[in-house]
Amino acid sequence: MQAARERTMLLAAFALLALFPLLAGTFYLQLFAKIMIMAIFAMSLDLLVGYTGLVSFGHAAFFGIGAYALFVLSPQYAAASLYLSLPMAIGAAAVAAAVIGLLVLRASGVSFIMVTLAFAQMLFYYVIGSKTLGGSDGVYIYVKPSTTLFGWTPVSLDRPAGFYYLVLAALAATYLVLRFVTRSLFGHALLGIRSNESRMRALGFATTSYKLAAFVIAGAIAGLAGYLDATQFGFVSPDLLGWRLSGEVLMMVILGGMGTLYGSVLGAFVLVLLQDGLTDVTRHWLLPLGLFIILAVLLLPRGLGGLLRRAEKAHD
Amino acid sequence: MTESVLAARDLARQFGGLKAVDGVSLELFAGEIHAVIGPNGAGKTTLINLLSGDLAPTAGSIRFAGHEIAGATPERIAQLGIGRSYQRVNVFAGFSAFENCRLAAQARLAHGLGLFRQARDVHVLNEAAAAALERVRFERSERIAETLSHGEQRQLEIAMTLATAPKALLLDEPLAGMGAEESERMTALIAELGRDHAVLLVEHDMDAVFRIAHTLTVMVDGKVLESGAPAAIRASAAVQEAYLGSDETAP
Numbered sequence: 001m002q003a004a005r006e007r008t009m010l011l012a013a014f015a016l017l018a019l020f021p022l023l024a025g026t027f028y029l030q031l032f033a034k035i036m037i038m039a040i041f042a043m044s045l046d047l048l049v050g051y052t053g054l055v056s057f058g059h060a061a062f063f064g065i066g067a068y069a070l071f072v073l074s075p076q077y078a079a080a081s082l083y084l085s086l087p088m089a090i091g092a093a094a095v096a097a098a099v100i101g102l103l104v105l106r107a108s109g110v111s112f113i114m115v116t117l118a119f120a121q122m123l124f125y126y127v128i129g130s131k132t133l134g135g136s137d138g139v140y141i142y143v144k145p146s147t148t149l150f151g152w153t154p155v156s157l158d159r160p161a162g163f164y165y166l167v168l169a170a171l172a173a174t175y176l177v178l179r180f181v182t183r184s185l186f187g188h189a190l191l192g193i194r195s196n197e198s199r200m201r202a203l204g205f206a207t208t209s210y211k212l213a214a215f216v217i218a219g220a221i222a223g224l225a226g227y228l229d230a231t232q233f234g235f236v237s238p239d240l241l242g243w244r245l246s247g248e249v250l251m252m253v254i255l256g257g258m259g260t261l262y263g264s265v266l267g268a269f270v271l272v273l274l275q276d277g278l279t280d281v282t283r284h285w286l287l288p289l290g291l292f293i294i295l296a297v298l299l300l301p302r303g304l305g306g307l308l309r310r311a312e313k314a315h316d
Numbered sequence: 317m318t319e320s321v322l323a324a325r326d327l328a329r330q331f332g333g334l335k336a337v338d339g340v341s342l343e344l345f346a347g348e349i350h351a352v353i354g355p356n357g358a359g360k361t362t363l364i365n366l367l368s369g370d371l372a373p374t375a376g377s378i379r380f381a382g383h384e385i386a387g388a389t390p391e392r393i394a395q396l397g398i399g400r401s402y403q404r405v406n407v408f409a410g411f412s413a414f415e416n417c418r419l420a421a422q423a424r425l426a427h428g429l430g431l432f433r434q435a436r437d438v439h440v441l442n443e444a445a446a447a448a449l450e451r452v453r454f455e456r457s458e459r460i461a462e463t464l465s466h467g468e469q470r471q472l473e474i475a476m477t478l479a480t481a482p483k484a485l486l487l488d489e490p491l492a493g494m495g496a497e498e499s500e501r502m503t504a505l506i507a508e509l510g511r512d513h514a515v516l517l518v519e520h521d522m523d524a525v526f527r528i529a530h531t532l533t534v535m536v537d538g539k540v541l542e543s544g545a546p547a548a549i550r551a552s553a554a555v556q557e558a559y560l561g562s563d564e565t566a567p
Binding site: 180181183184185186187188189191192195196198199200201202203204205206207209210213 | 368370389390391394395399400406407408409410411418419420422423424425429430431432433434435436438441476480
């Protein structure tokens with residue numbers, strides 16, 4: 001019953017997002033595309049934080065790699081092919097996640113948080129020092145990737161609605177993939193690891209392999225989000241690898257409710273809209289935003305997603 | 317003479333200057349309950365941790381099913397067929413009893429990480445979990461583990477271990493903290509499991525131990541003081557003196 005209602009709500013939300021371009025102007029289309037990109041990013045982190053119990057504070061590293069990958073793959077004044085550059089960007093992020101994962105997964109708990117942060121910061125300073133990657137000034141991508149396939153162009157990413165639909169499709173695909181993953185035997189093992197890793201090992205699970213696979217999947221999807229971000233703004237800077245972004249996305253996951261996937265989407269919407277709305281109202285927007293987050297975490301231990309669930313139960 | 321399922325030779329584990337386990341040798345046979353008794357601090361739990369891979373021995377060898385497993389990881393040892401329970405209840409607190417057992421059964425599915433199999437479609441696991449719960453006569457399988465009574469959690473833990481289909485069972489004080497009636501049922505269950513498993517039982521309840529064990533090993537200060545049939549141990553003067561005590565009536 002509850003599963004059926006959850007599905008109805010998700011389908012309704014998807015329909016609303018699909019119809020949104022009919023109503024909204026360019027500004028809101030771009031804003032919503034940005035939010036959906038953050039939602040993809042947040043869902044990927046939820047696989048680690050919410051399902052596996054791995055609190056990564058360096059997840060932006062893979063977001064940034066996806067973004068810089070598009071820059072590297074784009075000719076200076078021509079378009080890269082979406083069908084080549086997107087899989088390569090995702091692949092680059094996945095490979096980086098496999099290498100970093102092998103190293104950081106030796107740690108757990110607080111040291112895991114610190115070590116993931118350290119690796120992301122290493123990449124951050126590498127990019128700052130790199131001339132080819134534009135250093136601290138960042139780099140521009142002058143032409144958005146082309147969707148032309150055998151002479152046919154299904155949608156132009158230069159049109160706000162065209163790009164919006166690409167992001168919406170990526171959001172839906174990410175949700176479905178992660179839903180499949182979390183409901184698989186693998187996903188159940190991740191939940192076991194989050195609950196009691198030493199017991200899992202005593203039962204015979206090689207838990208490090210499971211954690212590494214989760215880390216790679218999460219990194220790959222974060223790379224997808226970074227690629228889309230670079231496509232949208234045509235500008236890539238070291239901030240995309242930085243700890244601020246890692247913290248923001250962690251906040252979205254916690255605010256939305258860990259271990260639900262859709263909670264992360266909700267968290268992304270609420271956090272970005274709040275940031276946007278509050279900057280319009282006051283210059284001191286960080287203060288009310290901080291208060292809101294503190295209150296939300298205190299009052300809603302299961303996040304906004306948990307609030308929805310509670311409302312549903314009351315309704316029953 | 318049948319061949320032993322598990323054989324430890326001169327096993328030792330040192331913590332700094334303390335020799336917690338000091339040159340212990342013992343053998344487990346299929347269909348036999350081998351109890352290890354001894355005063356607190358004798359090194360019984362450390363011995364189980366060495367056999368299960370939770371601790372690596374500083375010296376000695378452990379043979380199990382044709383493999384040398386001394387110093388192997390817990391997951392490898394579990395995969396080979398040694399299941400253990402813990403002195404303190406150790407289950408997946410937020411999962412139902414059934415889910416606890418299903419996850420345990422999943423450990424034995426050797427099909428990669430299971431990324432492409434949807435959990436609810438794997439009927440073998442549901443059957444294995446149900447069978448394990450049935451074997452320990454666990455009734456409230458839909459209850460969340462942390463809401464179960466202490467005795468039920470202990471029962472659940474045995475069921476989880478059984479769901480991994482082990483050849484040998486290492487049970488660390490399975491009767492600890494149980495009421496008389498629960499304790500009685502658990503003792504009967506262990507006796508029953510002893511028929512088709514090699515069981516290593518660490519337990520303080522001497523009544524139960526002498527009732528169901530086929531072989532007893534007495535440990536003191538990390539060493540084996542004496543090993544043999546229950547009657548021989550009961551009669552041993554050394555054991556009387558060191559452990560059972562002169563005024564403590566032996567059962």
